[in-house]
Amino acid sequence: MQWLYWFIAIILSAGAGYWVYRKDKKREVPYPWLTAALRSIVVLLTLLLLLAPYITISRNETQKPVVLFLQDNSQSVARALDKDTAAYQKNAQQLLDKLSGTYRVVRWGFGHSVQADSLFQYRQTSTDIAAALAKAQEFYGAQNLGAVILATDGRYNEGNNPAYQQLSFQNPVYTVGLGDSAAQKDLRIANVYANKTVALNSQFEIRADVLAQLCNGYNNSAQLLESGNVLSATPVSVNADRFDRAVSFSVKAAVAGLHHYVVSIPVADGEANITNNRRDVFVEVVDEKKNILLAAAAPHPDVNAIREALSGMDNFKLTIRTADNLPSSFDGYDMVILHQLPGLSDNVSQLVAASHKPVWYIVGTQNNFGALASLPKPANLNMNPGALRDVFASYNTAFSSFTLPQSLPAVLDKMPPLNMPVGNVKALPNTDVLLRQRSGEPMPLWMLQQSNVPVAMLIGEGIWRWRLYEYKNFGKHEVIDECIRQTVSFLTANNAEKPFRVVLPKYVWSDQEAITLDAYLLNANNEQVNTADVQLRIADSAGNKQAYSMEKNGSAYRINIGVRAGGTYTYNAQAAYNGKTYTVSGSFVVESMPLEFMETGADFPLLYSLAKKYNGSFVPASAVGSLYDSISKNTNIKPVIQTNAETVPLVDWKWYFFLVLLFAVAEWLLRKYWLAQ
Numbered sequence: 001m002q003w004l005y006w007f008i009a010i011i012l013s014a015g016a017g018y019w020v021y022r023k024d025k026k027r028e029v030p031y032p033w034l035t036a037a038l039r040s041i042v043v044l045l046t047l048l049l050l051l052a053p054y055i056t057i058s059r060n061e062t063q064k065p066v067v068l069f070l071q072d073n074s075q076s077v078a079r080a081l082d083k084d085t086a087a088y089q090k091n092a093q094q095l096l097d098k099l100s101g102t103y104r105v106v107r108w109g110f111g112h113s114v115q116a117d118s119l120f121q122y123r124q125t126s127t128d129i130a131a132a133l134a135k136a137q138e139f140y141g142a143q144n145l146g147a148v149i150l151a152t153d154g155r156y157n158e159g160n161n162p163a164y165q166q167l168s169f170q171n172p173v174y175t176v177g178l179g180d181s182a183a184q185k186d187l188r189i190a191n192v193y194a195n196k197t198v199a200l201n202s203q204f205e206i207r208a209d210v211l212a213q214l215c216n217g218y219n220n221s222a223q224l225l226e227s228g229n230v231l232s233a234t235p236v237s238v239n240a241d242r243f244d245r246a247v248s249f250s251v252k253a254a255v256a257g258l259h260h261y262v263v264s265i266p267v268a269d270g271e272a273n274i275t276n277n278r279r280d281v282f283v284e285v286v287d288e289k290k291n292i293l294l295a296a297a298a299p300h301p302d303v304n305a306i307r308e309a310l311s312g313m314d315n316f317k318l319t320i321r322t323a324d325n326l327p328s329s330f331d332g333y334d335m336v337i338l339h340q341l342p343g344l345s346d347n348v349s350q351l352v353a354a355s356h357k358p359v360w361y362i363v364g365t366q367n368n369f370g371a372l373a374s375l376p377k378p379a380n381l382n383m384n385p386g387a388l389r390d391v392f393a394s395y396n397t398a399f400s401s402f403t404l405p406q407s408l409p410a411v412l413d414k415m416p417p418l419n420m421p422v423g424n425v426k427a428l429p430n431t432d433v434l435l436r437q438r439s440g441e442p443m444p445l446w447m448l449q450q451s452n453v454p455v456a457m458l459i460g461e462g463i464w465r466w467r468l469y470e471y472k473n474f475g476k477h478e479v480i481d482e483c484i485r486q487t488v489s490f491l492t493a494n495n496a497e498k499p500f501r502v503v504l505p506k507y508v509w510s511d512q513e514a515i516t517l518d519a520y521l522l523n524a525n526n527e528q529v530n531t532a533d534v535q536l537r538i539a540d541s542a543g544n545k546q547a548y549s550m551e552k553n554g555s556a557y558r559i560n561i562g563v564r565a566g567g568t569y570t571y572n573a574q575a576a577y578n579g580k581t582y583t584v585s586g587s588f589v590v591e592s593m594p595l596e597f598m599e600t601g602a603d604f605p606l607l608y609s610l611a612k613k614y615n616g617s618f619v620p621a622s623a624v625g626s627l628y629d630s631i632s633k634n635t636n637i638k639p640v641i642q643t644n645a646e647t648v649p650l651v652d653w654k655w656y657f658f659l660v661l662l663f664a665v666a667e668w669l670l671r672k673y674w675l676a677q
Contacts, residue, residue, distance in 0.1 A: 005051040013044035029674050038667035045660045049650050056647050064104040065146025065637050068136050069096060071119045072129075072152035072178065073109035078122035080153045080179025080602055081621065088178070088621045089120045092151065095625050102632065103146060108132070112158055125512040127152070128159035137167050145169075146637035149627060150610065151176035154603030163609045171637070173614035174630065178621045179602035185214040186600050187238075187268045188276035189222075193403040194261075195486065197493035198253045199315035200287040205248050207403065208263045208279065210236055212243035213600075215268045224249040225262045236265060246406070256287040258586055260507075260568070276598050280589045282507035286315070290492040291332060294320045295348065296339035297366040301464035303339055308467070309481040310488065323348075330355035335491045340364040340461075342371040349375060356527070358491035360456040365421055378431040378449035378457050383423030390417035391460060393445050394438040401432045401448050402486045404479070411479040415469055418445065418460030425459055434483070446483070448490055452503075452520055452528065452556065456487050498522075500582035502573045507588045511566050515588070519550055519557035521575055528555040532577040541567045566592030 017040030024032035071092075081088055099105050109115045110132035111124020129152060136148055150173060156162065190209040198204040210222060218238040224231045232249040249263075264278035271277075292310070296303050303320060310316050321327065323346045330336050330351050335358040342348035349371040352359055361377060365385045372381065395409045405411075412435070427433055427444045435446035448456045466480045503518045517536070523529050534550040534557050550557040550573070570587045604618070611618040617630055631637060650656055 009044055009047035009051055012047055013040045016040060016043040035667050035671055038663050041663045042660060063144050064639055065144050066106055066140055067099050067103040067147050068106045068140060069149045070132055071109045072127060073121050074111040074124045074127040075122060076155055077153055077178055091624050095628055098628050126158045127156045129156045130159040130162040130165045133162055133167060137169060145171045147171050147631050148173045151178060153179040154606040155599050157598060163606055169614050172616035173610055174616040174627050175607035175611045175618045176621055176624050177602055177604045177607050177618060181602045181604040184600045185268060185271050186273055187212045187215050187265060187271055189263055189265060189279040192263050192279045192281045194281045194283050195402045197284045197286055197489055200253055200256050200285055202253050204251055204253060206251060206261060206281060207246055207248045210245050210247055210265060212238045214241050216241050218268050220266045222247045222265045226259060253285040256285050258282060258284045260587060273600050280508045286493060290316050290334040292316055292318050292335055293330060293333040294318060294337040295326055295341055297323050297341050297343050300339060302461055305464040305467050306484055309484040313485060330357050333357060340366040342368050344368045356453055358454045360487060360491060362458045364461045376455055378428055378447040378455055379444060380426045383421040385421045387422040388419050389422050391420055392417045392438040393435040396433045396436050399432055399434045401490055404482055404486060408479050411470055414473045416465050418462045420460035454491050456491055500575050500584060502584045502586060504588055509588060509590045511590050511592050514560050514562050515564060516558060516560050519573055521577060530555055530557055532575045534573055534575045537572045539570045564590045566590050
């Protein structure tokens, strides 16, 4: 439409000029075409101001490609580079300076977190390569990201394996290998698996992964110790340069209380890194019979499956009720299992809210999802109970709340699907997912959440079929029953029904992380209060003591006692409330074994695979400067010309008014001058 305004303005201004030309010619003005031209310009500019007050201006802006330099700043890199640190830093800085002439260079340092422009410090205590790459995609995915340079030793001890990470990078990733990939002699306890709580007089298992590198011919025994005494030993014979074996120890829970065990393996001849030859683990033995209520919307085979799984467990007493025969209160029970409850016509929601008891929700089509939404749970649900679908379950290898039989993944592969309502399930923060959907989106199915009042949730019906199929294929019910038992143990172990208790997020800490303790005080109605003061005393293994007052945090207590040196510590907490004094004691261990030193050597194969996956290339640290040629010769890395259209009001241009005035005054002066002659 704007072209029409321009056309009208040009026609009218031309007409005005022609009219002036004719008049001035009759007056015998020396140059009538000049005054006519000035009049046309004045009329045109004035009409444009009235008819087309806006002008659209297009500007071309050239955006340089972004080259993101990701430098591993963890402690292991300083050890990997060693004497080559200064030379590598010089070569890397020269590369970045050279790239800055053609590209927009962004510098990030990473370890457990990403820090902008913090390079070559090597102070971070852990490494998460996957998180650094994910953040690169999040920040620059929509921009002109030309290339990513990832400089690291390839050793990660947090997050996911970056080789299996699904990122939508359209740009190449160039990897720089720092350190020496040559294998070093090392024998270590990689991981330890044990349940956090077990029942008194039960037999339980502690497992450990033993990894060996260049230790062929080693013969000795891995040991389980408590208070310096050897409880059990398992022979370990290494018959290859790369060795991986799981060892297990069977322990009798003969004494109630918190037990501190140590899994260790003797040092191999010539082994330099001996800090990873032992691991600590804590197990609490409880001597309390737990009363469990299993409330179901209606009789169901799943109810019998849970009853069979818990039978023979002396520390559990199970009561089964249906929705039409519920107790008036849940206060007499240590935990509640709700099978497809709350429903449409019961008061389960009020009973759960009033009891503050741990709950295991087994969700199905008979649930009232509106009532369920108001209750504490480990996930948000958006489901349609009127439609069903089948889902196959798979084990989440990142699950850590308790230990399950090693055969669990193999058993799940042969299990039939669960029947669940159609919809979406999204796990909340601090939720540990045991099982998730096998295909498609990894939607959580079996979840647990640790909190003051822990909760668990199973999405779907059909665990009774799982027990039948496990027996059909393996001749026993061991794995599925253990999943049920450990879920119940997880929930009941955290409900000690003690008026005052102290909770640690974990019992084994690193000497690089700050230690926190939480405390909870309950009144007569089992409600959390923090009106009383809580005094805390911490003692190290040498007997040195420090006193603290715990801070009030919401309705509970919390304290951060900071980073501690390696060793065994004991704590004693005391609270005086309503004329009574409550005392809680316990212990924890601080390991002088940074995560960065758990593994030795660089992992160049991982860096090769990342470079190949994202169409880049791998270079050692000494050849980091050669990446300039690789990047500059990559025709896919090029500037982007962006055209921006901007609408500008003519009234905002002050010079426009002076221009109109200039031409008008020029015409007036010329005509006055010529007519005066």
